[in-house]
Amino acid sequence: MRISVKIALIASYTALGIVLSPLWFPVLGSKAFPFQHMINILSAITLGPLYAALVAVFVGIIRYSLGLGTIYAFPGGIPGGLVVGTFYILLRRYIPPSKAWKISAFTEPIGTVLIGALTSYFLIAPLIGDERTLALASENIFTGLLIFSTGWFISSFIGVLVAFTTLYFLEVSRYIRFLEG
Secondary structure, three states: OOHHHHHHHHHHHHHHHHHOOOOOEEEOOEEEOHHHHHHHHHHHHHOOHHHHHHHHHHHHHHHHHHOOOOOOHHHHHHHHHHHHHHHHHHHOOOOOHHHHHHHHHHHHHHHHHHHHHHHHHHHHHHHHOOHHHHHHHHHOHHHHHHHHHHHHHHHHHHHHHHHHHHHHHHHHOOOOHHHOO
8 A cells, every 4th residue: 555545544544533532431530432443443454553553642642632532542542453453464364354354353352451451550540640540449459440441341342343334334335445355
């Protein structure tokens, strides 16, 4: 793919993330944004893991600057794109791309929940002094982590469903030909 096309897609995904930013729900001290997970998947599959991480950084910076997101946008967004993109690259070596993206899309919660939520809960929340999250951690660390991760999982899973549906219709309409195996 030409670099000019990649830059256009990066800009488009970033703009989409900003336009959809008002659609979030609260999870303790964070703002769960399901469309970031959708954008992670779309950008990871169409551009690759590093570009997906770059899109997540751009969306996170702008959302945080506008007050539409929190510092949790970074550990919540970046790992998801990295994981999906990496799985897609690895899987398409062994199975057709039309099957590889369908499996890879469902790996986004691994990056968001396992990597992002754990990083946020154990590293970011203590650094920024997030009292609600820290209060849960002081009572029972496992219960607090479960509550924190559940909200992130719901957000991630909604994003996965929207991205899967979007990619499916793009593939069926033959708009995205490189997904065909």
